[in-house]
Amino acid sequence: MLKNVLLEATEAGAKVIQYYFNTKNLQISNKEGAYNPVTEADTASEKAIFEVIRKHFPDHFILSEESGEMEQASEYKWIIDPIDGTVNFAQGIPVCCVSIAVEKAGEIIMGAVYNPFMNEFYFAEKGKGATLNGEQIHVTKKADLNKACIATGFPYNYVESENDPLTSIGKFIKNGISVRRLGSAALDLCWVAAGRLDAYYEHKIHSWDGAAGYIIVKEAGGKVTDLQGNEYSVYQPGILASNTILHEDMLARIHQ
Numbered sequence: 103m104l105k106n107v108l109l110e111a112t113e114a115g116a117k118v119i120q121y122y123f124n125t126k127n128l129q130i131s132n133k134e135g136a137y138n139p140v141t142e143a144d145t146a147s148e149k150a151i152f153e154v155i156r157k158h159f160p161d162h163f164i165l166s167e168e169s170g171e172m173e174q175a176s177e178y179k180w181i182i183d184p185i186d187g188t189v190n191f192a193q194g195i196p197v198c199c200v201s202i203a204v205e206k207a208g209e210i211i212m213g214a215v216y217n218p219f220m221n222e223f224y225f226a227e228k229g230k231g232a233t234l235n236g237e238q239i240h241v242t243k244k245a246d247l248n249k250a251c252i253a254t255g256f257p258y259n260y261v262e263s264e265n266d267p268l269t270s271i272g273k274f275i276k277n278g279i280s281v282r283r284l285g286s287a288a289l290d291l292c293w294v295a296a297g298r299l300d301a302y303y304e305h306k307i308h309s310w311d312g313a314a315g316y317i318i319v320k321e322a323g324g325k326v327t328d329l330q331g332n333e334y335s336v337y338q339p340g341i342l343a344s345n346t347i348l349h350e351d352m353l354a355r356i357h358q
């Protein structure tokens with residue numbers, strides 16, 4: 103039942119963003135930072151997702167990017183990004199998705215990420231592996247960081263610091279390592295899980311950006327920690343996901 107509702111809610115959100123995609127005069131407002139949009143599609147997708155969840159589980163806790171926390175005294179929490187990759191969406195770049203995770207008693211047990219524009223539906227359940235459109239997926243076996251293809255992202259409100267995003271990315275590009283910036287943490291994580299990327303890191307993402315992709319990477323045989331190598335928590339900002347083999351090399355390079 104939980105899985106079916108998660109799939110139904112994810113599909114409901116995806117149907118909405120497909121409807122709004124490439125809409126002329128999309129209503130857009132800006133949150134904090136230079137260009138951190140929320141569109142009418144974000145709020146409509148969130149509404150459609152809520153309707154499905156509330157129909158089946160009216161007493162579950164919901165944490166969503168646009169509406170925040172709707173606290174309930176339940177051990178189940180739905181962590182929702184109605185459009186991850188909102189800038190891409192607003193620009194008409196079809197690299198964006200709906201991302202929903204289910205947490206039970208503080209542990210992420212299920213995650214779904216759907217990019218309807220590439221017809222790619224990622225899903226994982228704790229202990230049962232990860233799939234792309236129903237087919238099992240697995241991280242790469244690459245062991246040479248110099249031959250890796252990695253992804254990263256940058257926060258809307260940049261903060262200069264000793265090992266900030268600009269400093270970190272320089273340690274890869276100055277050594278000729280391939281770096282991509284997709285603009286969606288959820289898809290960055292799913293592409294690590296699917297073996298398209300060998301690793302992904304970012305200094306500051308939100309719980310709703312990373313929660314579903316986190317379990318999808320883990321169930322695909324990958325490793326996910328914070329940027330100090332500690333076990334990842336969706337409630338702290340830094341993330342490093344890898345094929346496991348490259349994890350220590352990634353940490354060493356970021357902190358070089």
Ligand code: LIP
Nearest residue numbers: 186187188255256285286287311
């Ligand atoms: C985005 C993340 C991305 C990050 C962007 C933004 P949004 O989430 O998925 O990884 O680099 O700055 O936070 O705002 O599109 O839901």
